[in-house]
Amino acid sequence: MHKGEQPGEGSNVLKGDEPSPPPYCIYEEKEEKPPAGPVVSGGPEIKIAVMGATGTGKSSFIKSITQDEGIIIGHSLQSETDKITLSRTFDVSVEGGCLAFIDTPGFDDSRGADGAMSDSDILRQIGTFLQKEYEGSQMLAGIIYTHRITDPRMGSTSIRNLRMFRQLCGTQSMRNVVILTTMWDKLGDIREGVGREQELRSAPGLFKDLIDAGARLVRSGHGLRGYEFPEPEHIVSNLILHSNPGWTKMQEELALGKSVGETSAGSELDGQIQELIVQEMQQMRELAAAALVELDEGAKRRLVYIRSMLDQQVQRREEERQVLMQHSEAARAIEAMRLAEAEEKHRQLLSWERNRKRKKKRALTAIAAVAVMGFL
Ligand SMILES: Nc1nc2c(ncn2[C@@H]2O[C@H](COP(=O)(O)OP(=O)(O)O)[C@@H](O)[C@H]2O)c(=O)[nH]1
């Protein structure tokens, strides 16, 4: 956390004429201290992870249930947060526990430029989180995987995310997975979606093997309700009721002492990065050949420039592979610190939010009292 950063920065917490939350690092709780940890704690903790490519509706789904201001909805492909976010926790009637969602960033090969979080950093974050949950004997009650039904076909980013998801969960976790196809409201003709859904269900390499292993396909869309479009709360309660919690493949592998890079998800990511490097090297060779025969000096310079950019990209990917393969205690400690910082930030934000609500309620009560006095 950097000095001067605000809690909930980038989220829609800071909107309208509402007071800004105090700077994170100097924030002090002046009133009654909130309990550390969950906002509401009525029983065993139930956690549901939400995964999927960027812009597929993960955060929107979580927010529609939790109304949590700390969950950020992206309005451009770049705006997604690159950190795992824990939603606020609340009591649920099913199984008498309290539920929290884990909002995860999607994998995207454009990540990591300009020193930003790379896919390897994201996977290491997820690995640290899963390992911490394993050490605390906390199994995931379910996993929701989001996919836009509006995509005419599975693009390369969607395929990458799906391949990572498969390796991260393993077949045994699929019975606790709901594949949520989102954005049905955006389709001009619902039959388009039904056709795509059928293809996603049956074509090899898409969702067929997940469904065969027990995953369920569920539809969602803003404002759509009914049997075909169950309420988000209904989807979640059904998931909890039918879930048979267990460890994900990645948790089992980390428990055996593997590093994140050595897990199946890590090898998958490493393979994907290597594929990208091969493609980019090929492009570099083509650019170099084109520059050699190019007679126009301006065009030649442009080709050389693009080639040098690609070269930097390849170097960055090589560095990313190294980060992925690191197995040092120090690297793990840094990831654990990042996660603890994210949790602490989330707690502070919730605390600030509750204080604000309490103050607002007190002010309203005072106004009501004055109004009653005036009336008398
Ligand atoms: N119309 C429509 N828009 C959606 C739906 N789900 C998400 N969105 C929009 O898609 C964008 C990305 O959503 P977000 O939840 O941030 O995706 P994430 O990156 O997977 O967390 C936002 O502008 C959302 O408002 C949906 O079911 N219908």
Ligand SMILES: [Mg+2]
């Ligand atoms: Mg999001």
